[in-house]
Structures are given as C-alpha cells and as structure tokens.
Amino acid sequence: MSKIISKPNHKRLPGWLKAPLPKNKNFFELKSLVQKYNLNTVCESASCPNIGECWDAGTLTFMILGDSCSRACKFCDVATGNLIKPNPDEPRQIAETLSKLNLRYAVITSVDRDDLPDGGAEHWVKTIEMVRSLCPNMKIETLIPDFQGDINLVNKICEAAPDVLAHNLETVKSLQHYIRPQCRYTWSLDTLKTASLRKGLIVKSSLMLGLGEKESEVINAMKDLVDSGCQILSLGQYLRPSPKHAEVIEFIHPDQFFRYKQIGESLGLAHVEAGPLVRSSYMADQQAQAVGVL
Numbered sequence: 554m555s556k557i558i559s560k561p562n563h564k565r566l567p568g569w570l571k572a573p574l575p576k577n578k579n580f581f582e583l584k585s586l587v588q589k590y591n592l593n594t595v596c597e598s599a600s601c602p603n604i605g606e607c608w609d610a611g612t613l614t615f616m617i618l619g620d621s622c623s624r625a626c627k628f629c630d631v632a633t634g635n636l637i638k639p640n641p642d643e644p645r646q647i648a649e650t651l652s653k654l655n656l657r658y659a660v661i662t663s664v665d666r667d668d669l670p671d672g673g674a675e676h677w678v679k680t681i682e683m684v685r686s687l688c689p690n691m692k693i694e695t696l697i698p699d700f701q702g703d704i705n706l707v708n709k710i711c712e713a714a715p716d717v718l719a720h721n722l723e724t725v726k727s728l729q730h731y732i733r734p735q736c737r738y739t740w741s742l743d744t745l746k747t748a749s750l751r752k753g754l755i756v757k758s759s760l761m762l763g764l765g766e767k768e769s770e771v772i773n774a775m776k777d778l779v780d781s782g783c784q785i786l787s788l789g790q791y792l793r794p795s796p797k798h799a800e801v802i803e804f805i806h807p808d809q810f811f812r813y814k815q816i817g818e819s820l821g822l823a824h825v826e827a828g829p830l831v832r833s834s835y836m837a838d839q840q841a842q843a844v845g846v847l
Contacts, residue, residue, distance in 0.1 A: 567804050569829050570790060614660040614696070614834040615647050617680055618673045622664035624735040628723070628761060630794035636668050644680040648687040657847060658838035659684060662696035667735075672698060674706040681713040692716040692846055694757070694837055702740040704747045711751045716846050717785070718748040719757035721833055722778060725770035732764060732799060742781045749782020755846055757785035759833035762810075764791050765802035775817045784823040785840055788813050789831035805829065 616631075618639050625633045640646075651659050661680060666673040677697065684693055694717035700706040711718060722741045723729075729738045741758075749756045758778050760771065778786060788810060793801050810827040817825035824843040826835065841847055 566792075567829075569807055570792070570804065614662055614837075615650075616662050616664065617643055617647065618663040618666050618676055620664070623667040624665045624733075626723075626733045626736070627799040628732055628764075628791060628794075630798070631664060636666070639666075639669070639673065639676050644676070644683040647680055648683040651684055651691065652687045656688075656691060658692045658694065658841060659688070660694045660696065660834045660837045662834070663698060665698045665735075667701060671709075672700040672703070672706055674700065674709045677710050678713045681710070681715055685714075692838075692841065694719060694834075694841065696720070696833060697744070699736060699740040699744045702737065702743055704743055707744050707747045711748055711754060715754070717755040717757055717837075717841055718751075719759070719785075719833060720744045720748070721759040722774060723759065724761055724764055725766040725774045726777075727770060728764055728766060742777055745778065745781040745783050755785065755841065755844055756781075756783050757787070757833075757840070758783045759787040759789070761791035762788060762805045762813075763801050763803050764799060771813060772816060772820075775813075775820050775822065779821040784844055786817055786822050786825045787831050787833045787835065787840070788817075788825065788827040789835070790829040 619637055621632045621635045621637070622629070623633070623636060647661065661684075663673060663677065677695070681693060681695065684691065693715045695710060695715040696719040697707070697710055699720060720741060722738070722745075723736075724732045726738050729736065745756050745758060748754055760774060762771065775786065790805055791799075791801060793799065807829060810829065810831075814825040814827040817827075824840060826840050826843075838847060
C-alpha cells in the first residue's frame with residue numbers, strides 16, 4: 554500500500570497539493586463568457602483545484618445537460634437532485650462560445666441524467682455536431698456517463714465522431730459500491746470497450762487515489778483498463794469537497810504517482826498523466842498531443 558503521508562483530519566495539506574491562484578486575464582475573460590451564456594463548467598461545479606492554472610492557459614471543460622446530477626457519488630461536489638429539462642439551445646451556445654475562444658482542443662462532459670429516456674445521448678450528439686459545424690478545426694474530447702451499461706447509447710455518441718472519448722472508472726473495484734453506489738465497475742469497462750472498437754477513436758479514463766486502495770488494486774484496475782482498450786489514463790489525488798463526502802484516507806506522495814505512471818505505461822497504456830493535482834481533464838490537450846491527436 555502506498556505510503557501514508559498525513560492524517561487529513563489532523564494536519565494541513567502537503568505542500569505539493571497547493572494550487573496556484575488565477576492571475577492571467579484569460580481566467581477572467583473565460584469566466585465572463587461562461588456567465589454571459591449561462592453555461593456550466595465542471596471546473597466550477599466540481600470545485601476543481603486546477604481552475605486557475607487551466608483557465609489561465611485558456612482551457613476549460615464545459616458541462617452539459619444541466620448543473621445537477623441524477624446520482625450522488627460520495628466523491629463528487631456536483632449538485633444532485635433538482636433535475637430540469639435540458640436546454641435545447643445549449644448545443645448551439647456551447648459551440649458559439651467555443652468559436653470565440655480560438656482553441657485547438659475542447660473538452661465537454663455532462664452530469665448523469667438517468668431520469669431521461671436516453672440518458673441525454675441525443676443531446677450529446679447534437680452538441681458534438683454543432684461544435685463540429687462552428688469549429689471545424691477543433692479537436693473534441695467527450696467525457697461521458699456510463700448510460701447504465703446501455704452500449705447502444707454509447708455507440709450513438711461514438712458515431713458522432715469525437716476525437717477522444719473519455720469515461721472515468723474513478724476508483725478500484727473494491728471501492729466502487731461505496732464511492733459510486735449507483736454505478737457499476739462493469740458498466741464503466743463496457744463503455745470504454747465499446748468506444749475502443751471504433752476505429753480512430755482515442756479512449757481515456759481516470760482514477761482517484763487516496764481513498765484507501767492498495768497498490769495491487771490500482772495495478773489491477775490499470776490492467777482492466779488496458780484490456781478494455783483504454784489508451785490514456787489520468788491519476789490524481791482525491792480531495793474531500795466537504796464533510797459529507799468520503800474521507801481522504803491518505804495523501805499519495807508524488808514519487809508514488811510517478812511509479813504508477815511507469816507501471817501503467819509498462820502495462821500498455823499509451824500515456825499516463827499522474828500527479829497529486831491531476832484530474833481527468835487537466836491539460837487535456839497536452840494529454841491528447843502525447844498520443845498524436847494534435
């Protein structure tokens with residue numbers, strides 16, 4: 554098991570977990586655009602510690618299908634309940650905003666919408682198609698839900714031809730039921746496997762560490778991801794958003810993240826982005842560039 558650095562209830566965060574504050578005009582310009590179009594970003598909704606660094610660099614992750622999720626995972630700071638009808642104009646608003654940002658690479662994610670008959674798949678397709686129409690040279694990464702294991706819905710999104718399809722496994726198999734009670738480990742792997750069968754589509758996933766997992770369990774999860782066709786993996790430290798969320802069991806040292814990167818790439822992953830502050834969409838354009846998307 555990886556080395557326990559500190560008990561989070563008794564000591565401050567280690568120095569390596571302190572993120573820089575926003576300081577570039579890009580941050581404020583992006584925030585203004587997001588507010589103008591009343592759009593949601595996972596950067597804000599999930600209280601991402603990298604929002605300053607990423608927005609300063611001109612990268613952000615839009616979140617579609619509302620700002621409330623139909624699930625209540627114990628790690629996630631996105632609101633649950635209060636599910637509203639998806640905004641039919643959202644795909645155009647997302648595409649228009651992206652067209653103003655002069656980006657080469659866009660990341661789009663969504664909340665889970667198990668309340669909708671198709672889980673929001675058609676809304677996803679319209680969003681991808683609208684971005685393609687208004688931003689023809691932009692590469693698109695989609696971070697999608699598992700659609701409760703319905704691979705036909707996953708295929709609908711694959712057919713819309715994003716450049717990267719991501720779906721996060723989030724944690725090791727033994728912790729799935731506790732951390733993601735409304736999800737299934739097999740649903741996640743099936744989602745990734747379905748995407749991997751689509752020629753030319755890069756498949757990506759992510760794991761949080763520090764929830765009490767053993768090193769052997771992380772390695773087994775990486776093996777499962779390789780077997781499911783995953784090519785890019787993000788590994789980062791879980792940070793507790795509030796007292797009602799799952800506790801941090803340990804702070805993983807940066808050296809251990811580097812070890813996991815080496816192990817993952819030796820197992821067959823094309824690129825592993827690993828570090829305490831790494832998140833699924835952290836510098837996603839650079840992760841994609843590492844496997845030849847850009």
